[in-house]
Amino acid sequence: MDRIKAEERVTELNELLRNYGHAYYVLDKPSVPDAVYDQLLHELIELETVYPDLIFPDSPTQRVGGTPLSNFEKVRHERPMLSLSNVFNEEDLRDFDKRVRGGAGDSVEYVCELKIDGLAVSLHYEDGKFVRGLTRGDGRVGEDITVNLRTVRSIPLKLKEPVSVEVRGEVFMPKKSFHALNTDREERGEELFANPRNAAAGSLRQLDSKIAAKRNLDVFIYGIGGDGETYGLNEHDESLRYLTELGFKTNGERKVCRSVEEVLAYIERWTDARNQLSYEIDGIVIKVNRFLHQQDLGFTAKSPKWATAYKFPAEEVMT
Numbered sequence: 001m002d003r004i005k006a007e008e009r010v011t012e013l014n015e016l017l018r019n020y021g022h023a024y025y026v027l028d029k030p031s032v033p034d035a036v037y038d039q040l041l042h043e044l045i046e047l048e049t050v051y052p053d054l055i056f057p058d059s060p061t062q063r064v065g066g067t068p069l070s071n072f073e074k075v076r077h078e079r080p081m082l083s084l085s086n087v088f089n090e091e092d093l094r095d096f097d098k099r100v101r102g103g104a105g106d107s108v109e110y111v112c113e114l115k116i117d118g119l120a121v122s123l124h125y126e127d128g129k130f131v132r133g134l135t136r137g138d139g140r141v142g143e144d145i146t147v148n149l150r151t152v153r154s155i156p157l158k159l160k161e162p163v164s165v166e167v168r169g170e171v172f173m174p175k176k177s178f179h180a181l182n183t184d185r186e187e188r189g190e191e192l193f194a195n196p197r198n199a200a201a202g203s204l205r206q207l208d209s210k211i212a213a214k215r216n217l218d219v220f221i222y223g224i225g226g227d228g229e230t231y232g233l234n235e236h237d238e239s240l241r242y243l244t245e246l247g248f249k250t251n252g253e254r255k256v257c258r259s260v261e262e263v264l265a266y267i268e269r270w271t272d273a274r275n276q277l278s279y280e281i282d283g284i285v286i287k288v289n290r291f292l293h294q295q296d297l298g299f300t301a302k303s304p305k306w307a308t309a310y311k312f313p314a315e316e317v318m319t
């Protein structure tokens with residue numbers, strides 16, 4: 001194949017594999033059989049081997065890095081990654097609701113979301129390309145773990161629109177992957193991970209991205225860093241739809257709740273149903289939906305006043 005034809009085919013293969021990968025890893029709805037995906041990936045690898053200058057940075061072959069790092073660079077967050085306040089029972093939640101209505105008025109509505117038990121990350125995109133990913137760290141300074149985040153197949157390397165945006169989400173290890181990893185470690189006489197959250201954290205802290213790439217990590221994106229107005233958005237629920245359109249994996253179990261009773265019902269539902277999920281959650285995040293109301297409420301030094309996290313009671317460990 002001559003170089004012109006090769007360039008056309010490489011561009012086509014990148015597009016095809018990006019779309020098939022999005023369907024498989026982000027939507028969990030494969031659009032082609034694995035054998036077709038693998039065959040196209042093999043064809044791309046062959047063409048990239050013959051024409052290395054046709055290797056695009058966001059090619060699916062570029063997810064697993066080269067040489068291991070010696071350490072992770074520390075990077076200051078442009079906008080601090082604040083922590084959430086916690087509520088533990090109905091009384092706390094009603095107090096939160098009263099404070100919110102006192103500050104934002106009675107028309108306030110909430111978005112309830114599952115609180116993913118993983119590791120918070122900040123992902124930076126420039127002109128639609130994934131350029132950097134950071135851990136939360138202490139909220140002000142995180143660590144650059146871009147090479148490991150590139151191995152997470154549900155993190156897009158190129159968005160559906162060429163926008164520059166910082167998004168936040170939670171990287172997690174699905175329960176199945178966690179049990180398989182610990183079974184493998186037990187057979188090797190290695191120390192076991194206590195829970196999927198520690199396993200995800202341990203995997204993202206690997207200096208060799210080839211190890212991280214084998215850990216089947218996944219992500220749910222749950223917000224845009226900074227104000228949504230920049231993107232013409234007025235509500236948190238709307239921003240999640242926008243993130244989904246850009247190609248991010250968002251969690252579909254969210255619900256707009258117009259009263260604290262609806263929030264309590266959502267909490268009740270997931271207190272039992274969480275055992276059926278393929279990933280662990282440690283609570284429910286409750287956010288005021290309209291950005292104008294969020295601005296009315298503002299922040300404390302540590303947390304937004306327009307959000308809180310209901311934490312599930314610690315489960316009795318079955319001895």
Ligand SMILES: NC(=O)c1cc2c(N)ncc(C(N)=O)c2s1
Nearest residue numbers: 083084113114115116170222285
């Ligand atoms: N610390 C935080 O701000 C958050 C932490 C988490 C988490 N672990 N899971 C889901 C969400 C969410 N859907 O907003 C948030 S927000």
